[in-house]
Amino acid sequence: MADDLVADDLWERIAPLLPPRPARRSRFPGRKPIDDRVALDGILFVLRTNVSWRDVPAEKIGCSGITCWRRLREWTEAGVWPRLHTLLLSELRTAKLLDMDDVAVDGSHVRALKRGAHTGPSPVDRGRPGSKHHVLVDRHGTPLAVTLTGGNRHDVTQLLPLVEAIPHIRGRRGRPRRRPRRLFADRGYDYDKYRALLHRHGITPKIARRGVAHGSGLGKVRWVVERTFAWLHQFKRLRVRSEVRADLHQGLLELACSIICLRRLRKSF
CATH class of the missing domain: 1.10.150 (DNA polymerase; domain 1)
Known part of the structure; x- marks a missing residue:
């Protein structure tokens, strides 16, 4: 097998x-x-x-x-999974399959069956223990960075940690690529403080405004992150958190991201 x-x-x-x-x-x-x-x-x-x-x-x-x-x-x-993920991202960039100019970010709740680090009362699950997966993807939905928090943490608190978690991606001549040009997000990230912080990192925020009618057009770019969550949750171990240790669940998340990158790389041949 x-x-x-x-x-x-x-x-x-x-x-x-x-x-x-x-x-x-x-x-x-x-x-x-x-x-x-x-x-x-x-x-x-x-x-x-x-x-x-x-x-x-x-x-x-x-x-x-x-x-x-x-x-x-x-x-x-030993840090095997982040190195594997970085390796595959570099291969994707070499094959010109990575588009980091536009990235999208979002979070997803999962129930936590056991107590442990990065769990908390989930506001969407009647206060039951839960965790959140936060993912930042490129224009094609390739996961660039993933973090794990408690279910009661606001999505916007992981905006900058996700940006900082993007590895130095090699694969082309010149300096390794790490920063996107534009970042797309939904209304949950609508805070001027974080817009200013993104500008300081050289990133143009494209974040939907609260209280504004739908139809901004940002959904044409942001939908890929929802598809990436669907890809991640095809791995049944990630639909519900069973690991007490947060680092082990994070490791499984990074392994799943690497497999998604490898699948995209296979389609290029």
Whole structure:
């Protein structure tokens, strides 16, 4: 099953980023460690199906779900997922498939089944514990940055953190690209303070005004971020937050963003 879930092109990009396994002692060898590709297969199985880690079918995957969870923890702490995402964004820019002149931003609520960091009473779910996914995408819906907050945090509080989270994207001659030219957002981001801050970053804000009738035309550009949320929530593990540790859920978000980037890169060939 590893070959089914972990495609060769995905593994070729992830393998060099993984931390090396510790050397085994020759005198007390013990059990051989599980192959990293098999563990990654289990992580993708959970990401796509949302089964609990203990219910991962070891006879099909090749290792237990607890081993997969430990590798996820290890690789998240080693910063594998942000580096993978940056690598794929650079490849997209090399292929001229990244349009960073116009970007769009939005947030989406998800229920949190367990307590943990970056959870809070969700105002759209009767105060139940929840979290928010905040995503900034390019003109084609390619995710450039993603953050996680509590369900009670306002979307606008993550506007600048998302802009700052855009990595230095190489792939073309000259300096790496990091800043967009224009940013599109809905009425939830309508604050003059944040417009001024965006201008200081050299970004022109295109934010809908509260109290103004619909029909501004911004929806022709902003709709791509809604489609990106649909892509992200095709990974069932992201529809409802099950991880207590916020960094692990953030890692799964970044892994899903990388897979979306890889899918777009595949279509270019």
